[in-house]
Amino acid sequence: xxxxxxxxxxxxxxxxxxxxxxxxxxxxxxxxxxxxxxxxxxxxxxxxxxxxxxxxxxxxxxxxxxxxxxxxxxxxxxxxxxxxxxxxxxxxxxxxxxxxxxxxxxxxxxxxxxxxxxxxxxxxxxxxxxxxxxxxxxxxxxxxxxxxxxxxxxxxxxxxxxxxxxxxxxxxxxxxxxxxxxxxxxxxxxxxxxxxxxxxxxxxxxxxxxxxxxxxxxxxxxxxxxxxxxxxxxxxxxxxxxxxxxxxxxxxxxxxxxxxxxxxxxxxxxxxxxxxxxxxxx
Numbered sequence: 670x671x672x673x674x675x676x677x678x679x680x681x682x683x684x685x686x687x688x689x690x691x692x693x694x695x696x697x698x699x700x701x702x703x704x705x706x707x708x709x710x711x712x713x714x715x716x717x718x719x720x721x722x723x724x725x726x727x728x729x730x731x732x733x734x735x736x737x738x739x740x741x742x743x744x745x746x747x748x749x750x751x752x753x754x755x756x757x758x759x760x761x762x763x764x765x766x767x768x769x770x771x772x773x774x775x776x777x778x779x780x781x782x783x784x785x786x787x788x789x790x791x792x793x794x795x796x797x798x799x800x801x802x803x804x805x806x807x808x809x810x811x812x813x814x815x816x817x818x819x820x821x822x823x824x825x826x827x828x829x830x831x832x833x834x835x836x837x838x839x840x841x842x843x844x845x846x847x848x849x850x851x852x853x854x855x856x857x858x859x860x861x862x863x864x865x866x867x868x869x870x871x872x873x874x875x876x877x878x879x880x881x882x883x884x885x886x887x888x889x890x891x892x893x894x895x896x897x898x899x900x901x902x903x904x905x906x907x908x909x910x911x912x913x914x915x916x917x918x919x920x921x922x923x924x925x926x927x928x929x930x931x932x933x934x935x936x937x938x939x940x941x942x943x944x945x946x947x948x949x950x951x
Contacts, residue, residue, distance in 0.1 A: 728755040729853045732773055734766040734780040734792075735811070740836075744779065747842045754849060763791040770799070775806060776853050779845075782812040782819060793822050800826045807852025809845070811836050820863045832858035878941060881923045887942075889916040894939040 731754055735741050741759050748754050758769035762785040770778065778799065782792040796808040807830040810823055820833040832848040838860060839845055848858045882890065892902040899917065903910045917935075924941055926934040 728753050729777055729849060730755050730757050730773065730775045731777045731779055731849060732756075732758045732760065732766065732769045732775040734760040734762075734769075734778065734784060734795075736761050736781060736784045736788075740781070740839075744839065744845075747839070747845060748849075751842060751846045754846065762786060763795070766791075766795060770795075770803070770806070774803075777807040777809060777849050779809045779811065779849065782810050782814065790819075790822070793819065796823055796831060797826060804830070807831070807849070807855070809834060809848045809852055809858075811839065813837075815862055815866050817863055817866045820859050824857070824859075828857035829855045830857070833860055833863060834858070835860045835862055878924050882920060886916050886920050886923070889913060890920055890938060890942045893917070893920075893935055894942045896939075 731748060733741055733744050733748075733756060735744065738761070741761065745756050745759055748756050757773045757775060760766040760769050764786070766778070766780065766784075769775075778795060780792040780795055783789060784791040792808075792810045792812070796810060799806045799808060808823075809832040810819075811834055812819055813836045815835065823831055823833050830852045832852050834844065834848055851858045879887065879890075888906065889902060892905060897905070899910055899913045902908070903913045906913070908916075920938060921934050924938055926937055
């Protein structure tokens, strides 16, 4: 199947409702601007269901998106056997997903976090765009990444109608179905392992000596970690060299590095910064 093709489906015995007028058959893949997609400009009208609406009496209409054919087929197989859920389209990239959403107006989108064209955070982009344009549509983001930053980014504009699940949960149909039902009703779901990672990250941050530093001291220390001397740091931050020296002395004091050779202190301070921020050391 071509990368830009939308595979649309109909439930047994049911005819697919016609696509929205004016939606192209497909949107070419490649360099793609989310804002350039053929999203409808229609907004939620008074009295129209929105995120937070009660459970739907009719089947929940779902559009799937994942760049892996095997994953898409597995999701379709799982959900076809789920009562009260109807898969209406299956897509492999962001452009075809945007097309399917406008054509089908689903209740829920189940999407991979990374897809063509850029393989970065397309799933999060879709969730953010739908929050603005079609707030009644729930989104379940599937990801292999336990990093809590992705979950927080998904909920940044609000948690209603949003779910973040690790792909390993897809093997359990009950977990996926429960997440779809939750976002269709305007509720939110975050994978327990992601919550654990968030708690661990917060605990590490609270225990880190970096928590004692002011924002300016952290900024100075980040430049120390890049290997800049005091003069270069002063030039980059538009400070006097004396001000930089004062900040660095305060940093050494707070990090417990007051009684060591200056070069050794700079190296150790840089290592503390890099390890506390989870950044590579080279």
